[in-house]
Amino acid sequence: MVYDAIIVGGSYAGLSAGLQLARARRQVLVIDAGLRRNRFAATSHGFLGQDGEAPGVIAAEGRAQLMAYPTVRWVKDSAVQAQSEQAGFSIRTLHSGAFNARRLILATGVVDDLPDVEGLAERWGRSVFHCPYCHGYELDQGRIGVLATSALSMHHALMLPDWGTTTLFTNGVFVPDAEQQAQLERRGVTVESAAVRQIAGERADVALEDGRVVPLDGLFTMPRTRMASPLAEQLGCEFNEGPMGLFIQTGETRQTTVPGVFACGDAAIAAGSVALAVGEGVRAGVGAHQSLIMG
Structure with a gap:
């Protein structure tokens, strides 16, 4: 046929x-x-x-x-x-x-192809996402992270303050220039430059290589x-x-x-x-x- x-x-x-x-x-x-x-x-x-x-x-x-x-x-x-x-x-x-x-x-x-960070793949689709329009509202204006995968993660970081308090984890991928830093500040985004060790906790807490843990309600990445x-x-x-x-x-x-x-x-x-x-x-x-x- x-x-x-x-x-x-x-x-x-x-x-x-x-x-x-x-x-x-x-x-x-x-x-x-x-x-x-x-x-x-x-x-x-x-x-x-x-x-x-x-x-x-x-x-x-x-x-x-x-x-x-x-x-x-x-x-x-x-x-x-x-x-x-x-x-x-x-x-x-x-x-x-x-x-x-x-x-x-x-x-x-x-x-x-997800970033190679311990604990991220297990949370993909549950507390780690790629689309704010699909999953941002349900975070109830909570604590949101953006795990950078390239300079394009600026787009995520500038969008997500509409859905909650946002932290950009640059993770050694890129360093915002002066203009980008000013844009982030205007949107109220915190920039964290320490390397990310793993994603842990009940939701998507970010454990940094320097020993600090940043508690989050959700994490976005590209x-x-x-x-x-x-x-x-x-x-x-x-x-x-x-x-x-x-x-x-x-x-x-x-x-x-x-x-x-x-x-x-x-x-x-x-x-x-x-x-x-x-x-x-x-x-x-x-x-x-x-x-x-x-x-």
Whole structure:
């Protein structure tokens, strides 16, 4: 069977893209390995109608709604190889064989490479975060830290005083210049230059190499990201450099630089939130459908 579209990635962007195609009565295959980027977080925020809901619940509801359409098939597997063919594309999976489609939507997501600080990974998504809009409000204007990973952490440090009393831990990564220091002072940000030894405590207390411990209610950091899948590279898609890593280059319809291949979600936008992923999925699904019509 040749599907109208294969969607690789069944999280928020992929589900949203699939819904547009399913409602156009197109034959759709979703291939998903079940590794959502936000699987470490207990709640999701900022998505209208689902604010405060568990991420897994949102994804499960989305899948149930998509699978109610009879033209959709779901395969739980990892897509490991993609190639262009005369009539479209072929996707080979780890366990389920190969599948063919006229169009391909990559909603493959990214992997967060976290700072190598003891105790941080265990708290990721629970008391260590990357998005103030997703998790800042719940800290109840408490004590917030920013663990620098590059000079771009200035952006975090200048934003977060709207959510609580903020301390920037430069951790030897960069030294704010005079202008940056003045900006931080205007926002009421405390700058801590001592090296960070570990993240400890019930929440995200920062233990410094000099023996001091700075108690916090939450910590924010900007991890580097990398593609969670090799498919875009295998197909020859071009990438853009974002503030945290590469992302797939797309146009207005979310078509990549390879005709017939569309991309959406965190793999194709230099930002990460459920609401943005859902919106971008709509654009990719509509773009893929209209390309089937227009040729």
